[in-house]
Amino acid sequence: MLQPTKPPFPSKNKFSLRFLHSFPSSLSAQQTQTHLSLSPQKKQNYKKYYLFSFLNKNPTIQRVPKQVHSHLLTTASFSHSIRLFNALLRCYSVSENPKDAIFLYQQFQSFHLHLKFDSFTYAFLIKACAYLNDLILGRQFHGMEIKMGFESHLYVQTGLVNMYVESGGLFESKKVFDEMPEKNPVTWNVMITGLAKQGEIEFARFLFEKMPDRNIVSWSGMIDGYTRMNRYREALGLFRRMIADDGVEPCEITVLAILPSVWNIGDVKICQLIHSYGEKRGFLVPDIRVMNMLFDTYAKCGCIVSASRLFEEIPAHMKTLVSWTSLISSFAMHGMGKEAVESFERMEQQGWKPNRVTFVSVLNACSHGCLVEEGLKFFEKMVNECQIVPDIKHYGCLVDMLGRTGRLEEAEKIALEIPCEIANEVVWRILLGACSFYGNVEMGERVTTKIMEIEKGYGGDYVLMSNILAGAGRFGDALSLRRLMDERNAFKIPGSSLT
Numbered sequence: 001m002l003q004p005t006k007p008p009f010p011s012k013n014k015f016s017l018r019f020l021h022s023f024p025s026s027l028s029a030q031q032t033q034t035h036l037s038l039s040p041q042k043k044q045n046y047k048k049y050y051l052f053s054f055l056n057k058n059p060t061i062q063r064v065p066k067q068v069h070s071h072l073l074t075t076a077s078f079s080h081s082i083r084l085f086n087a088l089l090r091c092y093s094v095s096e097n098p099k100d101a102i103f104l105y106q107q108f109q110s111f112h113l114h115l116k117f118d119s120f121t122y123a124f125l126i127k128a129c130a131y132l133n134d135l136i137l138g139r140q141f142h143g144m145e146i147k148m149g150f151e152s153h154l155y156v157q158t159g160l161v162n163m164y165v166e167s168g169g170l171f172e173s174k175k176v177f178d179e180m181p182e183k184n185p186v187t188w189n190v191m192i193t194g195l196a197k198q199g200e201i202e203f204a205r206f207l208f209e210k211m212p213d214r215n216i217v218s219w220s221g222m223i224d225g226y227t228r229m230n231r232y233r234e235a236l237g238l239f240r241r242m243i244a245d246d247g248v249e250p251c252e253i254t255v256l257a258i259l260p261s262v263w264n265i266g267d268v269k270i271c272q273l274i275h276s277y278g279e280k281r282g283f284l285v286p287d288i289r290v291m292n293m294l295f296d297t298y299a300k301c302g303c304i305v306s307a308s309r310l311f312e313e314i315p316a317h318m319k320t321l322v323s324w325t326s327l328i329s330s331f332a333m334h335g336m337g338k339e340a341v342e343s344f345e346r347m348e349q350q351g352w353k354p355n356r357v358t359f360v361s362v363l364n365a366c367s368h369g370c371l372v373e374e375g376l377k378f379f380e381k382m383v384n385e386c387q388i389v390p391d392i393k394h395y396g397c398l399v400d401m402l403g404r405t406g407r408l409e410e411a412e413k414i415a416l417e418i419p420c421e422i423a424n425e426v427v428w429r430i431l432l433g434a435c436s437f438y439g440n441v442e443m444g445e446r447v448t449t450k451i452m453e454i455e456k457g458y459g460g461d462y463v464l465m466s467n468i469l470a471g472a473g474r475f476g477d478a479l480s481l482r483r484l485m486d487e488r489n490a491f492k493i494p495g496s497s498l499t
Contacts, residue, residue, distance in 0.1 A: 069104065082118060089124040098128035102137065119150050123159045130163035138163045139172075154180075158187045165194030174203075189217045196225025216251050224257035232261035236270065243277075250277075252287045259293050263300035271297050275310075288318050292326050299330030308339075321352050329361040337369015344378075356388050363397035367404060375401045392422045399427050403434025408443055415450075425454040429461065436468050444468045459490040 092101035122145040129138035150156045164173035195204035219242045226235035298307035324347040331340035359382045366375030402411035435444035448465045462485035469478040
């Protein structure tokens, strides 16, 4: 028996009668006259058709399914049409609150209504469980669909595979997949991409190699899986194989999946090849997401000139706030504070309102470019004009900016003013680094005390403060701090190189 769910809305809805009375107003005069002349049974069928069409035309508007649901309750016409019931169930299953689909099913059962559920019913219920990541509820519906004789139904079983793999039930997903008498490309893709997302990359690759007809979805899923697992060269190898050996053309999703591997490797030549290929195939300019990530990849590969040139080539009407924020962030990572500030001003001139991420980017640029006064003005603008409450990243940029220019007292004051609920040791470590650079022992000791109140297990803090003390000639205190680090078994992450 399914666990009871709290109803998301009352059984009698205030807008149901108004919704019912809206039927004639949505019809033409001739249709209204025809509607009035119909028999009661035909009127009922007409209304069911209207409701079904209403749901299908407005599947993403949250109030529509609840209006239809309310009408069905108040008119006691719940059990007249499985097609209408399934249409309502489908809308709920893909809505912001998929629990409504479960509630609808439970409500229907509680009324003891006589309606034979079909494969679509269970497919939509299982989809709702997948969106909810509710493995326990999904298992219950799995048992029900078996009792109803759908254990061999292709679409229901494919939905089960998806639900299990999305909810972390990898053993069940493999079992359902293996026992399916028939599989289509969707089934294979659901299993392969789901396993790749869950980190089961080896088994996903095994199925990928066995798949009868690989398509762009399966290729993209595998490439994305390798990228998620930080196996960038294998992702690039698969990308080359897809194009060169199998002759499969990448789509926008494939490019979005491979570009993170490109910038993590830092090979600008690969970025240029993908750029050229995309221009020849014509799928770059129409998709602003790809363009944004492409010039971001150029910047992360160290080629800010190509990144800024590509940005300027994007038509003005296609640029988004993400585009401008990425450009500002690109200048920031290259220490080009002046260019970042100018880009921010251009963005505002074109009517874009910055958000908190944009302000993080421009504050970071001011920090790296030592543009202290400009950074302070941006922070003030964010708080006073844009009414954005600063988070720890904004405070971190501000402390870093002041610390880099030797304004340590101001940096410490800001660090002390950070609200307790968002404060962490990272900001204090930034300030400790500035104390080390400028040899400020007294503040370094205060900052180290603050860090130790939050985190005592990171050896880098002890080492840095020890070096500050040694630099000031306090070798005994430096040695004592090193011994304290050993007593607390504090760890220090060893350095590494990609080369």
